[in-house]
């Protein structure tokens with residue numbers, strides 16, 4: 001069950017990674033294009049910087065989901081390092097559940113924000129603000145999906161720990 | 168916090184004390200607290216501490232702020248009609264501007280833009296004509312060709328400068344001073360007193376009174392919230408906004424004159440331009456890029472007090488408009 | 494209870510208990526917003542707003558440029574340093590400092606610097622029988638030049654929160670960066686002489702010319718980035734993008750040591766590092782909105798004002814506070830949390846906002862070394878395989894020197910404000 005789920009997340013992660021690579025390339029090109037436009041053609045446009053900025057924020061939320069999988073979000077781990085293995089697993093599960101709750105709230109209210117802001121048109125790309133804002137519900141879902149795996153893995157480790165203790 | 172207050176309004180402002188919008192907000196606060204005997208309490212949040220204009224406005228319906236003082240043009244992300252506030256060379260000067268915004272046309276524009284965006288627009292404050300500050304001397308449209316300047320990242324502003332052959336560059340306000348120092352840009356445009364507050368006199372020797380845009384500051388509230396208020400509070404808000412407008416409108420002219428003197432004292436060159444030359448240059452701008460605003464632009468232009476027989480022209484245009492809607 | 498205070502106390506408790514910083518920020522903001530009846534949509538909107546800044550866009554670019562560099566160009570930078578100063582006793586330690594400073598003029602992060610430069614020079618130092626703890630100490634300490642010498646990610650974060658010009662912040666941190674580099678270089682010289690560490694053969698002018706020729710493309714990189722920013726040719730974000738393109742071009746076509754596959758993984762690593770910083774930056778905007786409407790800054794202000802009216806005392810207190818925070822927390826996380834709170838205080842006491850940013854950033858970079866959470870120290874130590882206690886003892890004198898520089902830039906504003914003002918003319 002957990003293995004299957006991990007496989008599913010692996011697949012999802014490869015899609016996310018392709019997205020990251022493609023958008024990062026676009027960001028670099030668009031900003032460089034802006035420089036060329038300014039110095040070679042003595043011109044500017046309203047959309048290029050904005051496009052790069054919104055793609056960047058999408059990347060933040062997608063990158064954040066991968067970071068969650070890799071356990072690379074920044075934390076003060078002094079206290080954590082003092083814990084016994086078992087306590088640590090239990091603690092991680094509790095923290096991850098807390099994280100899911102927060103992300104669920106973010107999901108619900110960022111969708112609501114998309115609805116509220118739908119009439120607001122961005123000055124550069126001339127699209128509804130709901131489109132850039134949609135990275136938040138998307139990111140929240142991806143992070144929640146990853147959180148389930150984190151919990152699953154820690155439950156498994158906890159079980160092994162118990163077995164080890166029994167033997 | 169004041170215990171007697173029933174309404175605690177958060178007033179969002181981009182600027183800080185000394186700026187036209189902020190000072191107008193101070194007048195509003197004092198007046199409404201006075202007429203409602205403290206039932207309304209207004210707290211000012213300057214320096215965009217509640218968010219940028221666009222962020223504040225889009226979440227005003229859910230209460231990120233209760234009222235904001237900003238130019239009508241900032242509503243352009245909600246309706247193209249608000250661009251009327253940023254069109255170049257549709258006014259001949261301060262008197263023309265005041266005449267329009269104190270007329271039925273001014274009320275009509277606020278009402279229609281309010282309908283489109285579901286905001287309540289109150290008052291009308293002159294915030295100073297937009298001028299150009301530059302590192303080189305320019306006085307004619309011809310001089311402006313190839314001029315590299317920082318412009319607001321809004322369609323109208325970019326088009327305005329492209330139209331005259333300049334090279335507008337969108338830059339964050341925080342980077343403009345450095346960009347001017349390092350000659351990344353050769354100038355910027357803003358109302359005179361705002362430019363002075365940003366200390367551009369240190370990096371721009373030439374202050375060119377292009378007066379290309381006359382824009383109106385208004386108090387913006389969520390319309391549903393405004394309508395839900397008891398009538399006496401609504402009336403108080405209107406009265407306070409009118410009071411603030413009167414105060415600011417008489418203050419701003421003096422302030423512009425004072426700023427100009429300070430500029431001359433600090434060794435800057437203040438240049439006048441032949442406004443008519445620019446007005447003629449931009450005669451077809453609105454029809455070309457903003458045909459939906461042509462009607463308003465024409466009615467505004469027709470109200471120019473300097474125009475010979477302005478009164479008759481005004482009437483005929485209004486008659487045309489009336490026929491059009493009939 | 495004041496909701497601003499709820500946020501701060503909640504944040505401290507949650508963060509200390511090891512809950513990821515972004516989550517600590519988010520949860521404490523949610524609790525405070527619920528108490529004040531503020532709609533949660535604002536949390537989402539401010540989170541986005543906190544990330545929605547073009548200067549922040551420079552962060553992934555600088556991380557990316559650094560990651561690409563670390564593959565090929567680091568070796569060239571080390572080679573060039575070695576060609577000029579390799580004949581001095583303890584040369585490898587000196588080379589580590591110089592190469593870290595050069596790398597710092599390209600990269601904005603300390604972790605990137607220690608892994609790129611230390612990753613190469615630490616094994617080399619061990620081969621030449623340098624004490625492992627000293628190798629770890631000098632490489633870790635020199636790596637904080639990465640975020641101190643511009644470009645700097647911590648300063649970009651500070652600039653995005655305060656709205657101060659990133660270019661000015663970069664200019665202001667040139668002198669502190671050079672000071673620290675000189676002091677560390679001096680210490681490396683002293684240490685090399687005292688412990689009679691090995692030197693390399695002096696290179697002939699021809700050999701030097703050859704190394705420089707080979708490495709010239711790498712050496713041009715800082716010139717392009719810093720020259721571009723300080724010369725007003727690029728915005729910091731644009732210069733970061735240009736740096737990425739330049740690094741790619743020379744990696745692919747000049748040094749030919751990178752494949753598209755490598756590029757993919759480098760890109761993804763950079764995105765992940767950026768994401769972890771930006772999640773905190775975004776949510777700090779949410780919590781600072783709540784703090785703003787709570788009226789807490791005014792209360793803190795009047796509290797401090799009744800306690801002292803001296804900027805000297807305030808700055809000292811703030812520095813001590815930062816050193817403590819820097820022990821426990823990653824630099825960007827700390828800046829994100831502390832800046833909105835302290836800004837009103839700084840302004841009220843008439844302290845220069847650029848100087849303050851640089852002092853704060855310098856202090857937090859020292860935190861990359863101080864235990865228990867000193868990420869650069871831990872990485873350097875791991876690379877050297879030394880005992881942490883020994884490495885910490887070896888780093889102590891250098892840490893002391895950096896604290897003296899910290900005091901200098903705290904109490905002599907000209908060190909940080911002169912250059913931004915001077916280049917203005």
Ligand code: NA
Pocket residue numbers: 596597598599600601602638639640641642643644645
């Ligand atoms: Na750096």
Ligand code: NA
Pocket residue numbers: 819820821822859860861862863864865866867868
């Ligand atoms: Na530390």
